[in-house]
Amino acid sequence: MTTIHLRPELPGDAPAIEAVTVAAFEHAQHSSHTEQFIVRALRERGQLAVSLVAMERRTEVDGDLDGEVQGIEQIAGHVAISPVTVDPAPAGGWYGLGPISVLPSCQGKSIGAQLMRQALAQLRALPGTVGCVLLGEPAYYTRFGFRAEPALVLPGVPPEYFMALAFTGPVPAGTVQYSDAFEAKA
Ligand SMILES: CC(C)(COP(=O)(O)OP(=O)(O)OC[C@H]1O[C@@H](n2cnc3c(N)ncnc32)[C@H](O)[C@@H]1OP(=O)(O)O)[C@@H](O)C(=O)NCCC(=O)NCCS
Structure with missing residues (x-):
């Protein structure tokens, strides 16, 4: 049996x-292949406002060991959320979701959706937080309430891939900047 928590x-x-x-x-489209360095740099800077892992636990009954239950646990997914700046500065804090990762062998089993929902719930509960942005495939992220908002811009990316979700109030107009941890290359 496999369970996720x-x-x-x-x-x-x-x-x-x-x-x-x-x-x-490794085989993702639109990847810089530096995402692992970004997560590390965010951690080093103390900017992981939310960092959640999905633990996959497989249990099987071992016939050779008189039916003893064997359990194997591994991290199957991870999501990071970090603060972003918006210029001009809106009232309240905005954050960026990502990178989000699920082991290829575990994809398509709703682990990504669970990570998304719980990370957003945890972010919402942080004092002063009013919204979240992300860069990704609209086909996936619109199901969590994210929408492209023409007035909120991340320079240098196709606008339809840059999306926002406001927890309270409207999405502000402005230019978003992620942490310089997103420049990490090693
Ligand atoms: C994106 C990702 C985190 C989703 O995790 P997951 O556990 O596979 O997702 P879920 O099981 O919750 O959802 C699966 C659905 O997402 C869709 N999906 C997954 N990746 C997608 C993508 N890049 N574009 C569009 N749809 C995508 C699947 O087609 C499937 O659709 P369906 O529900 O209509 O069948 C995972 O596929 C992953 O790690 N991808 C590689 C890294 C990446 O691209 N991260 C996102 C950029 S930060």
Whole structure:
């Protein structure tokens, strides 16, 4: 039997999170293949406002061991959320979701959706937070309420791939900048 549960990143998770991130993005379109360095740089800067892992636990009854239940646990997915700046500055804090990664062998089983929903719930609960942006495939992220908002711009990317979700109030007009951790190359 396989079960999934989500929990915040713990000390010691970093190497497994990097491995999941590398594997998830290895064949991804529109990838810089630096996502693992971005997560690491966000962690080093103390900018992981939300860092959740999805733990996959497989249990099987071992016939050779008198029916003893064997359990194997691994990190199967991860999502990061970090603060962004908006110019001009709106009232309230805006954040960027991503990178989000699910091991290729575990994709298509709603682990990504669970990570999205729980990460957004955790973000919403942070004091002063009013919204979240992300860069990704509209076909996937619109199901979580994200929409392209022409007035909120991330320079240099096709506008239809840059989406926002306001928790309270309207989506502001302005130019978004992610942490410089997103420039990390090693
Ligand atoms: C994107 C990702 C996190 C989704 O995780 P997942 O556990 O496979 O997603 P779920 O099981 O919740 O949802 C599966 C659905 O998402 C769709 N989907 C997954 N990746 C998609 C993409 N890049 N574009 C459009 N749709 C996508 C699947 O087609 C499937 O659609 P359906 O529900 O209509 O059948 C995962 O596929 C992944 O790690 N991809 C590689 C890394 C990446 O591209 N990350 C996002 C950019 S930051």
